[in-house]
Amino acid sequence: MSHDIKNFSISFSALEYNNPNNVIYQARLNGFEKEWTILPQGSNTVTYTNLKPGRYTLEIKANLPNTPELHREIKIVITPPIWLSWWAKILYLLILIVGSFCTYISIKHRIAQKKENQKKQNENNIMQSQLQFFTDISHEIRTPLTLILTPIEELIKSTKDPDLKATYKIIDQNGHRILRLVNQVMEMRKLDKGQVKLCAEQTDINDFIHEIIVSFNHLAQEKNIGFDLHIAPDLPSVWIDQEKLDKVIFNVLSNAFKYTPANGEIELSVDINDSFLRIRITDTGCGIPKDLREKVFNRFYQVPNENNKVKMGTGIGLHLSRQLMEIHHGQIFVEDNDQPGTTFVILLPLDDSYLKPEEKKLEHSDRNLATLVQTSISPESTAEALPANSGKNKRKPKLLIVEDNQEIKDYIYKVLSPEYQIFEAKNGKEGLEMTIKELPDCIISDIMMPEMDGIEMCDKIKKNEQTSHIPIIMLTAKTAIEQRIEGLKVGADSYIPKPFNIEHLKIRIQKLIEVRRVMKNKYEGKSNTIKEEISSLKSTDEKFLEKLEKIVKSKMAETDLSVETISQEIGLSRSQLQRKLKQLTQQNPSDYIRITRLRHAAWLLASKNLSISEISYVTGFSSLSHFSNCFKEFYGMSPSHYMEIHRVPKKTQDSEDEAQQS
CATH class of the missing domain: 3.40.50.2300 (Response regulator)
Incomplete structure (x- = not known):
């Protein structure tokens, strides 16, 4: 029978003609029930409903009183639906096996990926810890550098002996070299944190390049290296972040001078290539193998050769340059050629279409370039400054x-x-x-x-x-x-x-x-003309603030002074008062009341012979502890300490003034 037959009945009969109604029947469907069912006398039909697909055996017993039982059986097969057939089950089993295998592979891959990510995270954490350590050390290095470079500049200015001056200049140059390395480490840390923003301005590239190469002319003479500059004529003004591009060019030129031997050649050329400004820096040094030309931009990577054993470096300059160029929407790479030495190429967009509005600096400002070291103020500029102790001020x-x-x-x-x-x-x-x-x-x-x-x-x-x-x-x-x-x-x-x-x-x-x-x-001069003129020309906002201050001070002693009270006095709704005060003072009304009370309390502590509890009461604070906590948070010290240190110099200053007058 098909699986969609929900119920069926089977009738049976024993061959008994004398007494057919006295025959007793028993039925049992093996596979569905275990106990025999005795049918009512005269009944010879069994009915079954909602049987599951499978094989069953219907057993029937018939007997008359005092006669042996007769037993018969019939096989019943309910065929399953197609999705429960044997071949469907085999297919399900295969799908389960394949699914389990795929799940196993996926979990295994996920665990491996998790381990790899954890490994990368650990490496990144180690690197970040190292960088943070370098950054902290860099901050610490700046302090002793101050005590090296600043006195050296004084010695260079004051020393007349040429030999000593030359020695001092060597110390000064190497001190600034350390300073540049420190700045590179801190710049790299800021790049990792995403704190470096583009700030481009329209620049004459000719003047910009000339300012940079001035710092290398002396080095070229010392090492007897030919340093040539070729700038294409009529170059347009370009939008660049001068500080970032200067660091990039400075790093590349520093490497060129570092690896170019005596009597070598270094050439810097600037021209236009398609829609890009192209800066090429070529040297006749040891060169970089083709398979390593991309790796040199990796952090802390140095080309493994004999030169690096002698010329030690950090391996962060070119990595920093690549990151700065990415921020600048430009490129830096090693040119692929068979010429001796190395050629670095820097490409920058010519126009400002790639810049966001916040990345533009419309007003020109003084440059703070990596190549411009701090120099002493000239005697002329020092002479222009007014002496601190001049004239009648003794x-x-x-x-x-x-x-x-x-x-x-x-x-x-x-x-x-x-x-x-x-x-x-x-x-x-x-x-x-x-x-x-x-x-x-x-x-x-x-x-x-x-x-x-x-x-x-x-x-x-x-x-x-x-x-x-x-x-x-x-x-x-x-x-x-x-x-x-x-x-x-x-x-x-x-x-x-x-x-x-x-x-x-x-x-x-x-x-x-x-x-x-x-x-x-x-x-604060003797003439009151200016004061009177200023007081007579008050804006509406100034009058509003004066009126507000007068209201707050008149009701300051009231501990329940609220914003609603002030808004009623001044004639504005609470929301209007909130908006106006926020616009004028960057404070909300409750903060304004608290700060006004604290400032008045500070004045009383410094000038009036009142106790702290009296001042707390006069300024409207609900309790002395609340007043002390608010005062310490605002002024950084307790009211008693403020009173102590403020009243002492008053007498001292008065005595000093009297001594000067006498």
Whole structure:
């Protein structure tokens, strides 16, 4: 029977004519049931429903009372559907076997791939750890380099003996060589982190190339190497990131001079090839085998030859150059030719169509090229700077040095102490306290310091009304543009990287103090004409802020002073007040109330003979502990410490002023 027959009945009969109704029947379907079923008297039919496909045996017993049983059976086969047939099951088995095998292969491949990825990840982690180590070491190297290069520049300027001057120049050149290697390591670290951005500007390529090759002319003369430059006439201005392209050309030229023997030749040519600016640098050195011409751009790779055993290198210059060119949407490769030596080719797009708007620098700025080493300020430029102690001002300006390296601190003290009254602090916490105590005319601060770094110290100084006018110069080994921006955001007036030029530092300090003095004389002079004119010409925003400040100060003692109260007083809705204050001060109303209270509390601590609890009550803080926590977070010290260090210099300054007047 077919599998789609859901039910069927089978009837049977024993050959009994005398008494057919007395015959007793029993039935059992082997394969479906185990027990015999006794049918009712007179019944001779069995019915089965929904039997599964398979083989069954229907057994029937019939008997009369006191007679032996009769037994018969019939085979029943219910055929399966096509998808359950034997050959279908074999196919399923084959599919299962193949699937299991494929799954096994896939899992095995996945495990192998996972191990490979883990291996690569471990190698990458090791490399990143090495690079981080190199970067940290590089930052540390910059500090002793400062104490090498800066005094050497002073010695070169002051020494008259030609032999000594030549020796000093050798020290200076090798010091700057170390500095360039340090910069390469830090640049590579920034590239790995994706922190290097393109900043292109329209450039005269002729002038740009000439500025670079000047640094190699002296080296060419020393090694007796012919150094030729060929620039095609009438080249158009191109959009390039001068700093990045300079590093690329500098690295390639450095390698050319490194591997070109005496009496050799190096040629730099610039022309246009299709729609690209092409820069070719050819040397007559030992050359690079064809199978290694791509590997030289791998990190830390060096061509294995006799020259590298003598001329040691890092193997990062060309790798750095390749990455910089990729950021620049250009190419750098070794030209495939049979000429002796090596030819490197640099290709750059001619127009600016490949640049995004944020990658363009529309205003030209001074270049900070790898080939331009720091030079001493000329005597003419030094003469233009106003001396720190000139005219009728007999009091030396106060200068605070915040630096955790004692040697650098001692060197700056030695150089600047003749012109300034020097105060010292070894970290940002001490620097903040010293600033409030002495109110210096200028601050020189490192960034990386224990307890409190220079960024946090600068932020707290600029937030304090009593100290916000003091100019701050960040002097640090951290030279990334992001770190400079971070320093400038919190109010730093200048950012000078280590190693620094001491004349540059001197003039920067003098100019910052001079600017502050001019501003003070302008706005705090004896004549009230300017003040009256300024006060009469107030903008709507200034009037709004004055009115807001007046309202907050009048209700400052109220602990439940809320934004709703202020918005009702000033005549604006809460949302309007929020938007306007955010636009003018970058603060929301609740922050404005808190900061105004803290600044008023600082003024009271410094000028009024009140206890801290009284000041906390007057400025509207709900508890003394809450006031202390808010004050310490904003000013970097407790109210009692602020009161202690601020009130001491007041008497000292008064006595100094009286002594000067007498």
